[in-house]
Amino acid sequence: MNWPVVWETTKTVWHYVVYALIGFDIIFALIAVFFERKNPKSVWAWILLMLAFPVIGFVIYLLAGTTLNKRRMFHEKGFEEMMQNRIHEQKLELEKLSSKQELPQELYDFKQLVYYNLHNSYAPLSGGNDVEVFTSGQTKFAALKEDLKKATKFIDFQYYIIRNDELMDEIVEILRQKVEEGVEVRVLYDGLGARSTPRSYWKKIQKMGIKVGGFWPALFGKIQLRVNYRDHRKIVVIDNRVAYIGGFNIGREYIDMEEKFGHWRDTHLRITGEAAYLLHGRFALDWAYVTGEKLFDRDDMWEVGSHEIGKDNCNIQIVSSGPNSEMQQIRDNYVYLISHAKKSVYIQSPYLIPDDCILNALKLAAQSGVDVRVMIPCKPDHPFVYWATHCFAGELVEAGATCYKYEGGFLHAKGLIADEEVYTYGTANMDIRSFALDFEVNAVVYDRDKAKEMTEIFMNDVKECSVMTKEEYRKRKYFIRFKEQISRLLAPVL
DSSP: OOHHHHHHHHHHHHHHHHHHHHHHHHHHHHHHHHHTTOOHHHHHHHHHHHHHSTTHHHHHHHHHTSOOOOSOTTOOHHHHHHHHHHHHHHHHHHHHOOSTTTSOHHHHHTHHHHHHHHHHSOOOOEEEEEEEEEOSHHHHHHHHHHHHHTOSSEEEEEESOBOSSHHHHHHHHHHHHHHHTTOEEEEEEETTTTTTSOHHHHHHHHHTTOEEEEESOOBTTTBOOOSSSOBOOOEEEETTTEEEEESOOBSGGGGTOOTTTOSEEOOEEEEESHHHHHHHHHHHHHHHHHHOOOGGGOGGGOOOOOOOTTTSBEEEEEEEEOTTSSSOHHHHHHHHHHHHOSSEEEEEOSOEEOOHHHHHHHHHHHHTTOEEEEEEESSOSSHHHHHHHHHHHHHHHHTTOEEEEEOSSEEOOOEEEETTTEEEEESOOEEHIIIIISBEEEEEEEOHHHHHHHHHHHHHHHTTEEEEOHHHHHTOOHHHHHHHHHHHHTGGGO
8 A cells, every 4th residue: 555645645635624614614604693693793703713713613603602592481471461460550650650759869860760671671660678788608698598497488599500519508408498397499500500510419409309490401411502591590589578689609619618719709689578579470480481380370479568669668670681582671771870870880790891882881971970980800710701801991991980909809799889879789790791691680779778888888898909090001011901802802702
């Protein structure tokens, strides 16, 4: 056999195969991207990625870039009819209560936002609420465990990440005891967020009588076909009486037991009142989609008191958003609060990758004399996301905003305070992924006293921060500039 000829023939065939793969990769990638009619910036970001990494880039696109079918994933006729009736009544009530004397100042000033959420988010305005804010995992989970022990009817337990570690073991023991007492317990996790938790752990929990659901779990327990469109919500509801919503997941790092991050600075809300009922509705929609069990047919699951608008304690709307909707409801809430703020806008987020609408609103507010302050982490958990965040923060500083870099640990809090009158905190980051690619939920709290309390927490965090100045940002090294620009090009797909 003539080995030199065989070798040359093999190389030639291999070259043709590689060229063909690259050609098909480019053709199918362009067709796929344009066919799905993405935002132009997102289109170019994907094209850049696929041209830089042929074949591999296309595989990444199939896993992370394909658009979700806009079908109504969380559609339950009975629940929507119930909400529509409530929303219609509230619209009529708000039309009657139109003066400053009839509405609290914060509701009067942000009345149009209330209308928007009523109309677009199935988000009734709930009264009779009280809110307790937790900023450390130890205090949050200590309170949660005590509330779980007091459950008498049902527990909704939903987190993006649930790790099979000592924290979850302590919670599971409480849940097991409640099941023995006749309490219905449902645990819902995301298949990607909880990818490190083996299937055997969920089977063990189910044997205790706890119902378990996984949002798009991995195939064969290992293969995850979707990186985007994850259920990023964190909700606990107990007996329609008390609810939790915020940024903490279930894992030892959230109670400061991981050296990599040190102190985990997050924000979680404990809500007592009518808003707990609305968070139960949000959980029930997710649960029905994942498991097929419909809680809306059971009257005993939907007992709640009624409160007049603006009459009892603070008013709250529970706003959800996700890629199954043509609207970006949480993003739109941020835009409204930023653009209508008269005095101040304070933002905390681990990731700052705004779209043009948010970015321009923040820059315009800062240039118009509004006190715009943004707080981000000083350390990365995702390098590309961190440098994109750094880039956008620098642009806001150039526009006149103040940017703080939290140095007391890892900042994971997610929220916005406007004029010390209204705030929205929950699971949504200030980034494109939370706006358009993942399923999120936020609480919008219309209460001056509660907003001032959250402002005090923000200002206390400032003590643990350094300030990014214009001079510092302009003097950054060229290698940092390079990392920022590459990350910013990829921002629409991060």
